[in-house]
Amino acid sequence: MSTLTPLRVERGAYVSALDLFSVGIGPSSSHTVGPMRAGLRFRGMLAASGELAHVDRYEIVLHGSLAATGVGHGTPDAAIAGLRGLDPLTVDPGEVHGSWQLLDAGGEVRVDRVAVRRGDVQWEPRARDHGHPNAVTFRALGGGRVLEERTYLSVGGGFIRDKGEPARDSAPVGPLPHRFSSMSELLELCRAAGGDHPGEIARIARENELAQRTASGVDEGLDAVWRSMVECLERGLSTHGVLPGRLAVPRRAARAWAALVERGDAVAAPESLSVYAMAVNEENASGGRVVTAPTNGAAGVIPAVMYHALGGRSAARADVHRFLLTATTVGSIIKANASISGAEGGCQAEVGSACAMAAAGLTAVRGGTPLQIENAAEIAIEHHLGLTCDPVGGLVQIPCIERNAVAAATAVTAARLALLGDGRHVVGLDVAVETMRQTGRDMSHRYKETSEGGLAVNVVEC
Ligand code: SF4
Incomplete structure (x- = not known):
């Protein structure tokens, strides 16, 4: 017989079937779908605050596991696609992939009228202090100042939450x-x-x-x-x-x-x-x-x-x-x-x-x-x-x-x-x-x- 006492969550555990089984794109729910949803959420926030039109540069910082295996999982492609307003639920997968390859070869990808270049994607594989091993920070700059910055945690299965937001x-x-x-x-x-x-x-x-x-x-x-x-x-x-x-x-x-x-x-x-x-x-x-x-x-x-x-x-x-x-x-x-x-x-x-x-x-x-x-x-x-x-x-x-x-x-x-x-x-x-x-x-x-x-x-x- 086991002597373990299971850890009990304080709130109900039920996650809707339509959230748990969500339609997205490969190859990874945490490293592709999650960062794409995070980019989309960040864009939505900029749009809601009226700052979207003032952005002249984006920075994306991949932390922990998102940095360690991000290239193979298409993480930068997904994060950029989210910033472009693409939703994993409806996007044609062909529209998402290939951005990093282009940046890595010295090219650029447009997010509206803003050019994203290789140096705008930063990698911090050793960073493990964000509360989850999968974290991504989006930074929007305009007129020489940071207009908005947010860190999101991709907690598995395509679910994301803002850093600091309690697990629900x-x-x-x-x-x-x-x-x-x-x-x-x-x-x-x-x-x-x-x-x-x-x-x-x-x-x-x-x-x-x-x-x-x-x-x-x-x-x-x-x-x-x-x-x-x-x-x-x-x-x-x-x-x-x-x-x-x-x-x-x-x-x-x-x-x-x-x-x-x-x-x-x-x-x-x-x-x-x-x-x-x-x-x-x-x-x-x-x-x-x-x-x-x-x-x-x-x-x-x-x-x-x-x-x-x-x-x-x-x-x-x-x-x-x-x-x-x-x-x-x-x-x-x-x-x-x-x-x-x-x-x-x-x-x-x-x-x-x-x-x-x-x-x-x-x-x-x-x-x-x-x-x-x-x-x-x-x-x-x-x-x-x-x-x-x-x-x-x-x-x-x-x-x-x-x-x-x-x-x-x-x-x-x-x-x-x-x-x-x-x-x-x-x-x-x-x-x-x-x-x-x-x-x-x-x-x-x-x-x-x-x-x-x-x-x-x-x-x-x-
Ligand atoms: S947890 Fe790791 S080894 Fe298992 S399926 Fe996912 S990427 Fe592959």
């Missing part, structure tokens, strides 16, 4: 009908409703969603998330070529998929699960449109498990919604009590979280009780504890792409094991999450999205 773990609007900050509290809510029903957790999540949106807003939002996942996955299955970056990693999913089709059992083949995950992550690595689930680096696990288990693009709407809503509760609990950010907790926080969410969603769709759902999520987390983040070359490619493929298989195994039992288990999800938090805290910064340790330093780049 509860939903942004309105009181929620169901408040819980841990899995034990969520299970208590299920029990209080007399619920052993497999849809009980999803029902609670849905009622929390309905406090923030209309029923059609929730349903259509979840449909849009699933549609984006399917489009991304299927694009990955048919796109050949080489991924961007100096590693020149060949795309493998389309080739593997073609081989399965040739063999005549593509959909039924057990390997298809892994190929689906790789297809999504190759799309992400190429900077394409992707759904954070709950991050971009881990974006392949949930779509792969859903596509494989629910019948591909013709999956039943009820199954898709139950899967996503159940997964949302698990992701929310992890985000509130530990982290979903590789820069904060290592890859256990990214791929481990995605695996737990997928295991929970699949167990719910397969008829598991709330206790079995918890069991599945816990199994998935437990076997990712200690997993480091060490992307080779600072690119979200090696080990990330295969790691998603393996985690998808682990999620299915975790769900199957949980469904074989009666829900009783020794280690609770809350204890596993707290263990993840402590392990992430104790992990050297070299293994937290800095590319200063692990595979990142042992793989010889040709």
Whole structure:
């Protein structure tokens, strides 16, 4: 039996499914989507104060992990795109990428009428005093003075907050009908409703969603998330070529998929699960449109498990919604009590979280009780504890792409094991999450999205 006492957040943990699963661009939610949203927020502030028209120079300072692996993750491109007013939700990915390459070659990029040059982007990989390893400062200058300066923290999954702003773990609007900050509290809510029903957790999540949106807003939002996942996955299955970056990693999913089709059992083949995950992550690595689930680096696990288990693009709407809503509760609990950010907790926080969410969603769709759902999520987390983040070359490619493929298989195994039992288990999800938090805290910064340790330093780049 564990003797750990889980850290309990003081406020409700629930994050809306439509925030946790947001449509953005690759290759990274924390290093691409977050900085782009930060640039957009900064621009919005300048516009609101009337200063936008007076800017004659911008400076962007990347701190900590955003500086350490920023080039490979497209961070300067994303920050500049945000300043230009581009939104990751709607932008054509082709409009974002390439800015840094241009600046590095001595060129300039226009933000309205202001020219941004190489020296305007500054790098401070050792800076770790901003309250989070992912921080970016935007400075607007005009007439020889600083008009505005803001530092933003990119806290994982594309979420950002102003430096100094307290972490907000509860939903942004309105009181929620169901408040819980841990899995034990969520299970208590299920029990209080007399619920052993497999849809009980999803029902609670849905009622929390309905406090923030209309029923059609929730349903259509979840449909849009699933549609984006399917489009991304299927694009990955048919796109050949080489991924961007100096590693020149060949795309493998389309080739593997073609081989399965040739063999005549593509959909039924057990390997298809892994190929689906790789297809999504190759799309992400190429900077394409992707759904954070709950991050971009881990974006392949949930779509792969859903596509494989629910019948591909013709999956039943009820199954898709139950899967996503159940997964949302698990992701929310992890985000509130530990982290979903590789820069904060290592890859256990990214791929481990995605695996737990997928295991929970699949167990719910397969008829598991709330206790079995918890069991599945816990199994998935437990076997990712200690997993480091060490992307080779600072690119979200090696080990990330295969790691998603393996985690998808682990999620299915975790769900199957949980469904074989009666829900009783020794280690609770809350204890596993707290263990993840402590392990992430104790992990050297070299293994937290800095590319200063692990595979990142042992793989010889040709
Ligand atoms: S190793 Fe894991 S946490 Fe790190 S970039 Fe890759 S997927 Fe993300």
